[in-house]
Amino acid sequence: MKKPFVTLEQLQTITQQYPTPFHLYDEKGIRDTARALYKAFSWNPGYREFFAVKATPNPQILKILKEEGCGTDCSSLTELMMSDRCGFAGDEIMFSSNDTPAEEFALAAKLGATINLDDISHIDFLKDTIGYIPKKISCRYNPGGTFTLGESEEGFQVMDNPGQAKYGMTRPQMTQAFRRLKELGAEEFGIHAFLASNTLSNEYYPALAAILFQMAVELKNETGCHITFINLSGGVGVPYLPDQPANDIAVIGEGVRRAYEDILVPAGMGDVSLCTELGRFMLAPNGHLITRVLHEKQTYKDYIGVDACAANLMRPAMYGAYHHITVMGKEDQPCDHQYDVTGALCENNDKFAVDRMLPKIHIGDLLVIHDTGAHGHAMGYQYNGRLRSAEVLLQTDGSTRLIRRAETPEDYFATAIWD
Structure with a gap:
């Protein structure tokens, strides 16, 4: 079973400083991967x-x-x-x-x-x-x-x-x-x-x-x-x-x-x-997309709406790619609920998971989407006016550092010609 490189307690502290969604990278994991590669x-x-x-x-x-x-x-x-x-x-x-x-x-x-x-x-x-x-x-x-x-x-x-x-x-x-x-x-x-x-x-x-x-x-x-x-x-x-x-x-x-x-x-x-x-090998497991649950919708299926979307991680929408999801704090609970985990884009493929069995999810829960350290933030875009998220580095001493700020509406408007 995949385990996040951060705990719920760490994430609760980190999210007080950096609003979700954001990409989080593990410096220790990156260095360990590079050293193992060079040794090999x-x-x-x-x-x-x-x-x-x-x-x-x-x-x-x-x-x-x-x-x-x-x-x-x-x-x-x-x-x-x-x-x-x-x-x-x-x-x-x-x-x-x-x-x-x-x-x-x-x-x-x-x-x-x-x-x-x-x-x-x-x-x-x-x-x-x-x-x-x-x-x-x-x-x-x-x-x-x-x-x-x-x-x-x-x-x-x-x-x-x-x-x-x-x-x-x-x-x-x-x-x-x-x-x-x-x-x-x-x-x-x-x-x-x-x-x-x-x-x-x-x-x-x-x-x-x-x-x-x-x-x-x-x-x-x-x-x-x-x-x-x-x-x-x-x-x-x-x-x-x-x-x-x-x-x-x-x-x-x-x-x-x-x-x-x-x-x-x-x-x-x-x-x-x-x-x-080796871009993917080096970075993918050493990055998470951190997102928070905003809504739960029950129609023909059960949907969990989060504050991230395909603009933050497009691989599931583009390729149907699987990315594992951990509901933080519920790692040991049974995965007995079936959900589609979705973003807010006006496109039906804006889904991080389809028919995924997960623990019971509540509004406000923090989700870790795994293996996003490569081809995650890099493939971001601004469709629907959704803005690219921040990137945060979890340093080897356990502290965090902002390594890319989140885009603002002014960034989105900056290249437009208004007159």
């Missing part, structure tokens, strides 16, 4: 985690991760700007974008970021934009087809459809791209691929690694390029459902190590550095 890959001397800024674009979160040795993975101009303002520079930034405007390539180059090219046509576009090809460059690979990983020891099957994804280059294009980049002056080459999302299998990363390691050996032989790093991207998931098993990052790291020693080392490529971009 400590066998690779050049390893680095490039945190996917899109998951949780908050400067204070990024600064915590920087202290833990992480870089940033950026996919837009503003993400690059945020990384720069937070003190990331040079090879601490990976720029992985698609359909990229020229100004974004220009800023990435100015900051010294490692540019990860999504398409073969971007080679000449990049050269025309900045006037040269960087000495260090990466290309994103898409194997096409369907990626399948059979039943794992956890009984979970991974299946995704790279052939329908807009990202990356074909295998022949990877060879062509490396040769062209080498002609234009590139000296250090990297490979990137993302084959499946939110996997709950210790076998996914080692399987992906084996694919990329084998291709790296082939590309080296075909092109003579010096491949110095391989980016395993994201995809290591978190258990949103309470009965799902969590990934074991130590087992995953060991599986990747075996593939590395079986494939790269015999090919004379034992100097290749690895990197990852």
Whole structure:
């Protein structure tokens, strides 16, 4: 059963200072996750985690991760700007974008970021934009087809459809791209691929690694390029459902190590550095959306209305995604009432839970919506004039700090032209 990282007593104190709804992040959990990840890959001397800024674009979160040795993975101009303002520079930034405007390539180059090219046509576009090809460059690979990983020891099957994804280059294009980049002056080459999302299998990363390691050996032989790093991207998931098993990052790291020693080392490529971009794995379990019950409605179903809505967390409305809910103070009570938990948007999909069995809920109860630390606040919006909520950091000493204020109506009106 999922347990919140705060108690009811803590939340009662916190909500006296910060009105609900708000996103709450656990600094200790963030640091512990980063340290476990680095320990799992400590066998690779050049390893680095490039945190996917899109998951949780908050400067204070990024600064915590920087202290833990992480870089940033950026996919837009503003993400690059945020990384720069937070003190990331040079090879601490990976720029992985698609359909990229020229100004974004220009800023990435100015900051010294490692540019990860999504398409073969971007080679000449990049050269025309900045006037040269960087000495260090990466290309994103898409194997096409369907990626399948059979039943794992956890009984979970991974299946995704790279052939329908807009990202990356074909295998022949990877060879062509490396040769062209080498002609234009590139000296250090990297490979990137993302084959499946939110996997709950210790076998996914080692399987992906084996694919990329084998291709790296082939590309080296075909092109003579010096491949110095391989980016395993994201995809290591978190258990949103309470009965799902969590990934074991130590087992995953060991599986990747075996593939590395079986494939790269015999090919004379034992100097290749690895990197990852694990936004969800790093942050999702270390964030809660805190909301208070405003109303109970009984018609054809029983509805619990809360002061948060899909503008604060859109994954359930957008994907039908499951997020666990804890009714604070009632953790040990039987879940013998069936509810839809809803927000106030004028859309019927504005529901955090549908037909969810929970303890008896009363108006004024505090609810914790779990696993919102990644792709939670980041995906917020202002539909219906609902405003994005505050972000609060629960620090390692138990105190709290506001790390993003809630929007106000004046923020909403600020970009409008009134005359």
